[in-house]
Amino acid sequence: MEKIKNQSFALKTRHEWEEKAEVALKGKTVESLQTTTYENIVLKPLYTRQDELSVPEFPGGSDFRRGIFPLGYSTNEWKAAQRITYQTTEDLKEKLQQSCEKGQSAISFEVKQVLFEAEESLVNILGKSYQQYPFAINTKDLQTEFLAAIAELDNHDQISGYIGSDPLAIFAEAGHISDEFFNNWVKNIQQSNENFPNLRTILIDSVPYHNGGANAVQELGIAIAEGVYYLEKLQEKGIELEEILTKMIFQFAIGSNYFMEIAKLRAARVLWNRITQLYGAKEEVRGMMIAAETSSFTKTVHDPHVNLLRAGNEAFAAVIGGVQYLYVSPFDELTGASPFSERIARNIQLLLKEEAHLKTVIDPAGGSWYVEALTNQLAEKVWEFFQQIDSSGGILEVLKSSWLQKEITAAYDKKNSDIQTRKQSIVGTNVYANLAEIVPRKPLLNEKPYFADGEKIEAITERRLAEPYEELRRKAKGIEEKLAAKPSVGLICLGELKQHKARLDFMKGFFAPGGIIAVESNPILSIEEAKQFISDLQSKYVCICGTHHQYETIGHEILAALKAEFPERVFYLAGLPEKENQSHWINEGIKQFIHLKSNCYETLSAILNELEVTTNENTKA
Missing domain, CATH: 3.40.50.280 (Cobalamin-binding domain)
Known part of the structure; x- marks a missing residue:
């Protein structure tokens, strides 16, 4: 036994590994195993200590790639921000209470006009939930009405979380730029700074671009460009830089490329830290707050239970990447979620917290040669793309000229080509299709904002890979x-x-x-x-x-x-x-x-x- 315990193995060099690999490859070189992502990043088949990079020793410092809190989720758990679906305000009130009892840890639901037309006020619908949980709401084009409604809450100055809106993302979705809407949005920000000191109201929402087919480089480049646009516009209105930054939150959709999505979130923090440094912001306000949601771009109508695996994988990547709020989509969301699917989606987060113990691990991706290298490569690519946007006049100008729309369409076309030729598989859709299944009804359509005034632009079409x-x-x-x-x-x-x-x-x-x-x-x-x-x-x-x-x-x-x-x-x-x-x-x-x-x-x-x-x-x- 002692002999077995003391046995050791000779160290092998990379060259020896390559020789063995090429024998297995029957004459092909190790380089033939390299793959190129949609972001034009070349992935190697093996990462070693030679790829090791100098990174911060702990989260909450330096470039924030490892997170914005020194002890990660052990002191600052991410919030389960499951977006509650409802038809009536009574339905919302009941489901909000039930969700909070079953593990929901942020108030999140789609803001509809019915909220402001119902007999029961939003104050009664929310009850005392806002005193226990933060908000996690993208109000889209209804921010003014929503903020006015919650201003009637008792102790509304204690409200936390985010109730945000992203005018540029709304314009990109609607295909219409409204100066009136933007000016009202600026007023909302100014007023909310006084009325809701602990609430974030400036949302940078990259989800519409993701759903249009953008790759990770484009998503981050657009998000950073939007952030810069809002920094400059709001400072012109007299709002202090540090105050703007404390009101900002970024929202990302998490796709199916597991390691790329982890690197995307880490690179986002690196880039935002760099931008805010250039603006002269203090370190304590340079950390990027992130809300994430699992991608609708990757989900399917057919064989919907496979969406459980997709959403689980995406949620796992989001948590490893270091988010503050997370929404996991129900597997049948495209055709109308059921109470069962909503429960399972919520439980995915609880499993990650309680069973996978991710709430107790500080930066689980930290130190991975592969993840760190990918983070750096992605950040460099994003910086180049951001500079292209900046040199073309900024995010609003590239939307007006349709340059950005064309870039996103080109990225989507590459992905779509791989799906059409089945180079990339969608289980249950382009491979292993089950013709015996009962075909669900046509997917639900999201209503788009409408603006009566302003300038028309080319809209960024919401897509899914499985749709064709x-x-x-x-x-x-x-x-x-x-x-x-x-x-x-x-x-x-x-x-x-x-x-x-x-x-x-x-x-x-x-x-x-x-x-x-x-x-x-x-x-x-x-x-x-x-x-x-x-x-x-x-x-x-x-x-x-x-x-x-x-x-x-x-x-x-x-x-x-x-x-x-x-x-x-x-x-x-x-x-x-x-x-x-x-x-x-x-x-x-x-x-x-x-x-x-x-x-x-x-x-x-x-x-x-x-x-x-x-x-x-x-x-x-």
């Missing part, structure tokens, strides 16, 4: 209702099961995201069997599945016979033949080769569009 495929599924459902049968594609399975199974399974998975079922044949060993299958097939579309060897030995013959007897059918081939053989297949009647690099969305869309036109024509006839 969800539209295909809705289209397929419409065709099914008219035909009384699901859209389908016939699969000709050449040879024995072991010969065609791999491509058969691939093709089933390829068609399913569009709501198209695959009708597979029995093993096809002859032309007559293939003809019989096509004769019985209801679908116009047929895909041949087999091995390359089968394609070259019997595939051409079968295709020629089928094309001659069934000229109206559309034929696909599973897999990509050798380049010199492709033209031969196309000349024989193959419309398209379907393989790993095919654009799944475009192929399915073309089939459904054609089916839709045919169905409409038959209906009219």
Whole structure:
């Protein structure tokens, strides 16, 4: 036993690791394992002590990357700010009380006009909750009304948390700039500084840009540019710098790239510290207060329970990154949250606090060579993007010129391309789609602010990555209702099961995201069997599945016979033949080769569009 205890292992060098890795890679270099993010940051396959960076020894100091409180969550827990949904004020009052009893630790709900039109006042709805919990509310375009209502509360000067509004983000969403709204917002800030000394009212909300498809560099660059814009505008109105900073809070959506999102929050604090230093702010007001919410951009209507995993992963990243307020979206939020899903979303935060013990760990990401390197790289990229905005006249000017909208659209297009070609997977949507599930109703639409005056600009469209495929599924459902049968594609399975199974399974998975079922044949060993299958097939579309060897030995013959007897059918081939053989297949009647690099969305869309036109024509006839 002593011998075992005293046994040690020889230290290995990075060079030795690379040699072993390249043997496993069968001749490829270690550099081939590098990946490039949507932010154009190159990620290495291995980070070592050589990547170690000099960072603050504890949170609450230096550049604030490690947090704004020296003891992290152990002395300043993040607040569970679950946004309460409601239809009536009575509903809100009841749910607010229940949520606080079950773990909610901040008052958070969507501000609607009904709050100010109901018989029961906001004072009665809130009860005494505001004396126990801070607010965590984005009032959007109703900040004036909301602040006026809470001014009637007893001891309103003790109200804490944030009741904020971000005019620029609202303008970007609405596609309209209103000087009148901005001027009223400035008045709100001035008045609230006197009426609510402990309340933050200046919100920098990057969520609309995230939901438009922006990458992490763009999100942070925009947030910093907005912060600078408000600093300068409010100082022009006579508000002191330190007072402005104590009224600010930043809101971020947390996406699916776990380590990137952690680095995003850490880099945000580094950058804001740098900006406020340049403005001459004191250290005690340079720390960035952050409210975060799990991303709606990554969520799906189909197979909604997978959203539990997505939201859990995003919430975990937010907490590790160091937030002060957190909202975790219910898994069925897109089609209308239920009491069950709201409870589970709230409990995700409680699990992170009580079961994962994250409230007792000070900066769990600190010292990670990978996270620290990623934080620095991201901060540098963001600074460059911020300088581009600044040199173009600032955030308002780049919105007016549509430069920012185009940058965000370009970022979204890259992500969308990867989803369409299934380079990136969305479980339950573009991979492992379940055609037996009951398709939920159309997603709920968020109301956009309306301004009667001002200058029109290009709006930043709210998007979700899954939406294009969800539209295909809705289209397929419409065709099914008219035909009384699901859209389908016939699969000709050449040879024995072991010969065609791999491509058969691939093709089933390829068609399913569009709501198209695959009708597979029995093993096809002859032309007559293939003809019989096509004769019985209801679908116009047929895909041949087999091995390359089968394609070259019997595939051409079968295709020629089928094309001659069934000229109206559309034929696909599973897999990509050798380049010199492709033209031969196309000349024989193959419309398209379907393989790993095919654009799944475009192929399915073309089939459904054609089916839709045919169905409409038959209906009219």
